[in-house]
Amino acid sequence: MPLYARVVTDDPTNKELDYLVPPQWESKVHIGSRVKVPLRSRNSFATVVEITGESSAPGIKTLAELVSEEPVLDSTMFRLLRWMAEYYCCSVDAAIRCALPQVIRTGGFKRERWLSVNQVPAQEILEQLAKRAPRQAEVLQVAMEQPGPIRWTDLVGLAATTDRTIKHLVNQGWLILKFENAERDPYHGEDYVRTEPLRLNSGQSGILTMVIRAIDRGETKPILLHGITGSGKTEIYLQAIQHCLDLGHGALVLVPEISLTPQTVERFKSRFPRDLIAVLHSHLSAGERHDEWHRLRRGAARVGIGARSAVFAPVQNLALIVVDEEHESSYKQEETPRYHGRDVAVVRGQMQGCAVLLGSATPSLESYHNARIGKYELARLTARVDDRQLPLIRVIDLRQEFDRNKHHSILSRRLATAVEDRLQKGEQSILFLNRRGFASSLLCAKCGFVCECANCSIPLTFHLAENRLKCHLCGYQAVAPKKCPSCSDSAIRYSGYGTEKVVELVQKVFPTARISRMDADSMSRKDAYRQTLGAFRSGKIDILIGTQMIAKGLDFPNVTLVGIINADIGLHIPDFRAGERTFQLLTQVAGRAGRGETPGEVFVQTATPFSPSIQFARHHDFDGFWEQESEFRQRCDYPPFNHLVLIRVRSEHQRRAEFTAETVHRRVGEKIDSTVILHPPVPAQIERIKGFYRYQILLRTRAITKLSRTIKEVIDALSFPEDVQVSVDVDPYQLL
Ligand code: ADP
Numbered sequence: 190m191p192l193y194a195r196v197v198t199d200d201p202t203n204k205e206l207d208y209l210v211p212p213q214w215e216s217k218v219h220i221g222s223r224v225k226v227p228l229r230s231r232n233s234f235a236t237v238v239e240i241t242g243e244s245s246a247p248g249i250k251t252l253a254e255l256v257s258e259e260p261v262l263d264s265t266m267f268r269l270l271r272w273m274a275e276y277y278c279c280s281v282d283a284a285i286r287c288a289l290p291q292v293i294r295t296g297g298f299k300r301e302r303w304l305s306v307n308q309v310p311a312q313e314i315l316e317q318l319a320k321r322a323p324r325q326a327e328v329l330q331v332a333m334e335q336p337g338p339i340r341w342t343d344l345v346g347l348a349a350t351t352d353r354t355i356k357h358l359v360n361q362g363w364l365i366l367k368f369e370n371a372e373r374d375p376y377h378g379e380d381y382v383r384t385e386p387l388r389l390n391s392g393q394s395g396i397l398t399m400v401i402r403a404i405d406r407g408e409t410k411p412i413l414l415h416g417i418t419g420s421g422k423t424e425i426y427l428q429a430i431q432h433c434l435d436l437g438h439g440a441l442v443l444v445p446e447i448s449l450t451p452q453t454v455e456r457f458k459s460r461f462p463r464d465l466i467a468v469l470h471s472h473l474s475a476g477e478r479h480d481e482w483h484r485l486r487r488g489a490a491r492v493g494i495g496a497r498s499a500v501f502a503p504v505q506n507l508a509l510i511v512v513d514e515e516h517e518s519s520y521k522q523e524e525t526p527r528y529h530g531r532d533v534a535v536v537r538g539q540m541q542g543c544a545v546l547l548g549s550a551t552p553s554l555e556s557y558h559n560a561r562i563g564k565y566e567l568a569r570l571t572a573r574v575d576d577r578q579l580p581l582i583r584v585i586d587l588r589q590e591f592d593r594n595k596h597h598s599i600l601s602r603r604l605a606t607a608v609e610d611r612l613q614k615g616e617q618s619i620l621f622l623n624r625r626g627f628a629s630s631l632l633c634a635k636c637g638f639v640c641e642c643a644n645c646s647i648p649l650t651f652h653l654a655e656n657r658l659k660c661h662l663c664g665y666q667a668v669a670p671k672k673c674p675s676c677s678d679s680a681i682r683y684s685g686y687g688t689e690k691v692v693e694l695v696q697k698v699f700p701t702a703r704i705s706r707m708d709a710d711s712m713s714r715k716d717a718y719r720q721t722l723g724a725f726r727s728g729k730i731d732i733l734i735g736t737q738m739i740a741k742g743l744d745f746p747n748v749t750l751v752g753i754i755n756a757d758i759g760l761h762i763p764d765f766r767a768g769e770r771t772f773q774l775l776t777q778v779a780g781r782a783g784r785g786e787t788p789g790e791v792f793v794q795t796a797t798p799f800s801p802s803i804q805f806a807r808h809h810d811f812d813g814f815w816e817q818e819s820e821f822r823q824r825c826d827y828p829p830f831n832h833l834v835l836i837r838v839r840s841e842h843q844r845r846a847e848f849t850a851e852t853v854h855r856r857v858g859e860k861i862d863s864t865v866i867l868h869p870p871v872p873a874q875i876e877r878i879k880g881f882y883r884y885q886i887l888l889r890t891r892a893i894t895k896l897s898r899t900i901k902e903v904i905d906a907l908s909f910p911e912d913v914q915v916s917v918d919v920d921p922y923q924l925l
């Protein structure tokens with residue numbers, strides 16, 4: 190009886206296709222196997238989703254190649270990916286591409302071959318070889334001159350020789366062949382002092398008991414751990430994972446961004462035997478990624494740690510998924526498929542029958558809502574470890590400072606005095622401003638001209654270090670003009686300020702202070718982040734000035750002062766989450782202060798001191814914020830009371846983008862019922878990015894899966910001009 194493999198190809202086809210399995214592979218092809226199949230005029234990578242004894246497909250072709258015998262996806266993962274495709278309105282092949290690292294999809298990579306000299310042979314033996322095989326002797330000579338192992342390919346070049354000659358040398362034992370990753374250590378020789386579990390306080394141990402119960406019973410109802418900054422959430426994660434390991438099970442930990450949470454990752458690495466941990470991050474080479482993935486797949490490593498996409502990691506016997514800082518918007522992927530890592534984690538937990546623990550000091554409105562309506566279990570830690578005080582937060586009204594202060598509104602007198610005080614006491618300060626560069630725009634005071642990006646409808650930022658104007662959306666750069674490009678007047682001025690400017694000013698005010706800047710520009714060099722943090726930790730830096738890079742997960746006991754230079758950035762923008770983000774950011778940044786013995790102090794500078802996000806953050810009043818914010822969300826039909834869907838249309842031709850948006854709008858309008866609110870197509874807030882004109886259509890509904898299905902049907906049935914792209918964003922985070 191013939192056997193057929195039903196596959197999803199990596200090339201988008203939008204349907205599952207059947208292929209005949211050749212008899213010699215019948216025992217080797219499984220659900221989840223990677224194969225190559227003839228498609229149109231070439232071979233395409235594909236994933237087997239079903240094995241069947243019959244197929245009604247006409248003109249069936251035969252599988253071309255077996256890429257991996259071991260299945261790379263199991264049936265639960267398939268269910269998860271199918272759910273994802275349906276919910277996020279994408280194709281199954283897009284979901285598969287996103288869940289599997291490329292190196293796994295394509296069945297591996299070329300491991301680099303390294304050669305080293307076995308033993309330096311005696312002279313006479315070398316001479317014998319030179320007589321018998323002069324070419325080999327020459328090549329061996331070249332290899333012996335190397336200070337250490339050499340790449341096979343390099344030796345071919347260096348000795349002007351062939352693979353064959355080298356192969357002879359290897360076969361005869363002159364050279365030793367090793368594969369690049371044979372002794373690769375993903376920890377790069379980092380050394381960790383193993384830490385022991387801490388004695389939990391009563392709040393912590395109550396919650397640990399709850400999590401352990403969920404693990405033991407395979408209770409999939411997510412637990413939302415709302416614990417203030419420094420309340421010891423991470424210690425609970427660690428001990429819950431230890432429990433999984435004791436049972437022989439596995440666990441998965443999601444963190445917002447690996448590179449920005451080195452301290453958190455370190456704490457996981459130093460608690461467990463290092464070979465049990467696999468860290469998945471974007472800086473791994475293909476080979477490392479391959480190895481880490483397979484260590485998990487084989488069950489050799491049992492704890493996977495990584496950012497968003499690690500939610501798909503092949504942890505065996507998965508018993509617990511931890512999502513740290515569950516409110517972080519970096520869990521949302523901003524390209525197709527636009528999934529949310531936390532939400533996928535919750536669904537994976539359900540499908541896999543494992544416990545899910547979501548932690549945050551500032552839970553998202555969505556998760557907190559789910560806890561209130563009983564979809565999630567709520568656990569709370571309301572005190573810091575050892576009853577350390579939460580920092581005192583003072584609000585400084587910049588409108589009053591503006592007249593009095595010669596530095597204008599960047600560094601208020603009170604904040605300056607507080608910094609001075611810390612400098613004298615040998616304590617450290619953090620100054621936070623969520624804007625890079627020196628000046629946020631270049632503006633002509635005479636005619637009002639603003640230097641804008643050539644490709645995007647936003648102003649260019651001036652960067653002092655490079656002396657250039659830069660676009661923060663597309664990277665476009667230009668020389669800063671001395672005169673107004675429009676009216677030629679020399680009245681052109683910098684306006685607005687970023688971290689570079691703050692550093693310059695603070696250095697002027699405190700000439701002897703040791704200051705470091707930490708933002709995407711200053712940290713572009715590899716390892717700069719770790720080095721700066723190390724210097725800060727060891728007290729070589731007095732004042733650290735930075736963007737959101739310094740807002741997260743850092744724990745420095747000697748930091749007693751945090752200054753938020755301008756809390757209004759990000760608050761007064763047309764995004765319904767602006768208030769929530771500001772509240773979270775202020776709370777998180779403030780949480781960096783007073784983590785040691787000395788209590789911390791926080792200054793928040795703002796021109797709108799009475800906005801609710803600032804006031805509630807000031808009083809550490811999450812519940813107050815939640816009540817006010819959820820009332821606003823409910824009144825305006827925003828999440829968590831409704832789902833949003835954003836259909837985006839973009840094209841280099843404005844008219845075509847607009848026309849397509851109108852067509853999609855009309856077609857969707859014909860298919861929906863009164864439970865869906867459909868808004869008219871409008872130009873996006875930022876009308877042009879990277880040369881593309883952008884239009885968008887917003888929809889609201891309570892029945893999201895149904896709407897996703899409808900939209901997919903409409904879009905699949907339409908054919909768009911080649912230069913127009915339409916994408917669907919379910920539960921969008923970026924609305925601009
Ligand atoms: P969170 O993750 O809630 O911000 P952490 O887990 O980072 O809090 O804990 C803050 C600090 O308190 C860390 O330095 C941690 O080692 C320490 N800590 C946590 N739990 C305990 C405990 N039970 N006893 C003593 N110290 C603890």
Ligand code: ZN
Pocket residue numbers: 642643644645660661662663664665879
């Ligand atoms: Zn641009």
